[in-house]
């Protein structure tokens with residue numbers, strides 16, 4: 001019988017360090033992430049597993065004008081719900097996000113297929129965020145109510161009957177990297193006989 005190859009390699013430890021170390025980042029410095037690198041990260045993202053090779057994801061990179069419209073919509077929503085002062089605060093905080101990406105998933109009339117397609121999109125997102133992270137770029141996945149607002153779909157040019165939003169993502173070089181913890185693996189691992 002052949003010996004099991006060693007998994008105690010430096011390369012694998014480094015890989016685990018990247019997986020554990022990725023954090024959701026909310027505050028960024030203003031240095032832009034090169035477009036070419038983001039394009040590369042999206043290409044890498046598409047190598048995620050996807051059942052029936054459906055490739056259900058679409059990656060939307062909003063330009064300055066579109067980002068402006070998203071921020072205006074956010075401010076309008078916050079003004080209506082919580083008042084103008086908070087809306088202005090939100091507007092300032094969103095203006096500081098250096099990179100924007102919206103990921104959508106194509107709808108499928110078969111509910112199971114659509115669920116699997118969403119799973120594939122999430123796997124693609126993780127490829128994207130980890131690839132960025134390895135290069136020192138943080139990101140944040142948001143699924144706030146704005147991403148389900150009909151006006152948001154109009155702004156991003158997506159037909160709601162054709163696709164839904166997996167998330168809106170901000171990315172950039174972290175100003176602050178938060179810490180996180182996870183439960184011990186024994187509390188989530190169930191070994192059966």
Ligand SMILES: Cc1cc2nc3c(=O)[nH]c(=O)nc-3n(C[C@H](O)[C@H](O)[C@H](O)COP(=O)(O)O)c2cc1C
Nearest residue numbers: 022023024025140141142143144166167178179180
């Ligand atoms: C599907 C999904 C949606 C999320 N939406 C939000 C969100 O709307 N707002 C937010 O602050 N974080 C959001 N997050 C990020 C989580 O809050 C974050 O992953 C969690 O706090 C763990 O932190 P970590 O990513 O640094 O490990 C979302 C994450 C996922 C997977």
